[in-house]
Amino acid sequence: MDRKEFLQICGGSCLGLVGISLAHACVPTKHIQSTVTNNQVCILKTEFKVSEKDNNKFRKSIITKINGLDYPVVIYRFSENSYSALLLRCSHQGNELSMNGDILSCSAHGSEFSNKGEVIQGPAEQSLQSFTVTNDQEHIYVHLK
Ligand code: FES
Incomplete structure (x- = not known):
């Protein structure tokens, strides 16, 4: 393979990604x-x-505002039958988190959390509040207690 071919293949692959x-x-x-x-x-x-x-294309997450909760809840979809539901409240000092794909970030002091609520970066030390999620054929259920 010469240099030109290499660049064409790599360039095309990179653009595709x-x-x-x-x-x-x-x-x-x-x-x-x-x-x-x-x-x-x-x-x-x-x-x-x-x-x-398109029945086969799904969002990785949605955010829901739930009556009675002071913070929104993000629900991540891992598969047809696997979800997480996390309160978007930083476990450090209670700032509302923002989403950046699978990372939940706190603008106050820089804590970051995974899409399962685990601390990736402090100063927060505790996981996010999470809720049990169950599902049936058509629905998911977020259990608040
Ligand atoms: S309140 Fe979120 S890192 Fe401090």
């Missing part, structure tokens, strides 16, 4: 409002769909 990354990054975070019934919130699994046309 960048394109995939940008396409994924362009899916905006979906925000929904949820109401509590019997200490749980019920959310349709279809809320994770990127579009009605």
